[in-house]
Amino acid sequence: MANAAQPVLGGPDFLRLLARLSDGAMPATSPALTDRLGQWVDWNRAVALSAALTGRLPEPGGAGEAADDVLADCAQAEASLQASIHDDAEAERLLDLAEAAAAPNFASLRQRYLVLQRAIQTATGRLRGRLREQLVQVSPALARLAEVDAVMEQTLSPREHALLATAPAVLGTRFERVHGQPGWRAPFRHDMRSLLLAELELRFHPIHGLLAALRSH
Template structure:
């Protein structure tokens, strides 16, 4: 089984390495992978963004308002998605120590469904936040407006690569379940459920990296203690 191709600078590899799985190395430099992901329309859009001259900067109050909004929106998103990771029914089933009378695939079905649902929720909610954050950046300065435009182009161009990188995670979960079941046939589901929770949190961290990349320039305009 081939692990997902995720850069070793991303948060997921730390968890995968704990599981004894080395993330697949990137097949090409970042620039080459980006070039491969850009269609002609994206390439034109990228060149136009890079050719745009930055405009003037907003006042300090506007910058402060944009940062406060971004941090609050990020905090709400993290809290909402993290709350969805848990599931009372699945958590109760995970604590069941009765002997298994069904094939592993059947026992895993509700857990895999939960993972798929959370993946869709993360993808949709993070994309929405990025979309709402870009106009806020554009209000702050011409430089950040250009960053927002660049982010929109890259999001479209790299969507396929992100899906491919995360497509192998369900198979890795199944492998973890098989390992836990072999070690402890009665309590494997509790360990597997804990693994699933860790994986979802690590996956969320990975998906939020572009959002953090948009917020970081706003924070740079307000060093610690400048509030």
């Protein structure tokens, strides 16, 4: 039993949820970002990050869209995605069909999860780019922050995508395990919703950081 995997205790809620849903089949701890970052940054991106951190401060750009518009759009997009996840009638319909089926089939629910996952990715990627464009308009210091964020996104996105891509498989395994058990439908729907909300929180984390920087000026 000494080698048994333990739930992830630290890190984002998304990791803790994956650990719980996979019944502890994930590593006991996630390597600290500072310990792993050097392994993830290739030479070209390391040079780009160094330039963004130590190079000459860029001058503010020309007039762009109003900061209030960007702030409002970020808040509206996050609220809209949260509502879509909470009030997903299509997922409820698919669960009804799965409950009535003699043989469990996760394929349709997996596709629905992927649709919502892509919606989160598309919206957050677009907003993050708009925020960087807005930061460039404000001050040289915030323009540097935008440069650093762009390099960090390019560096960490492949790892983030690989992690997030495991979610449908973990959820599918759980579906096969609980389908047909008494009262399985509501807890499974809760797990699916919670995992999507945790992913939304994870993807909005850098956006909230950029928003905080923008609001401070």
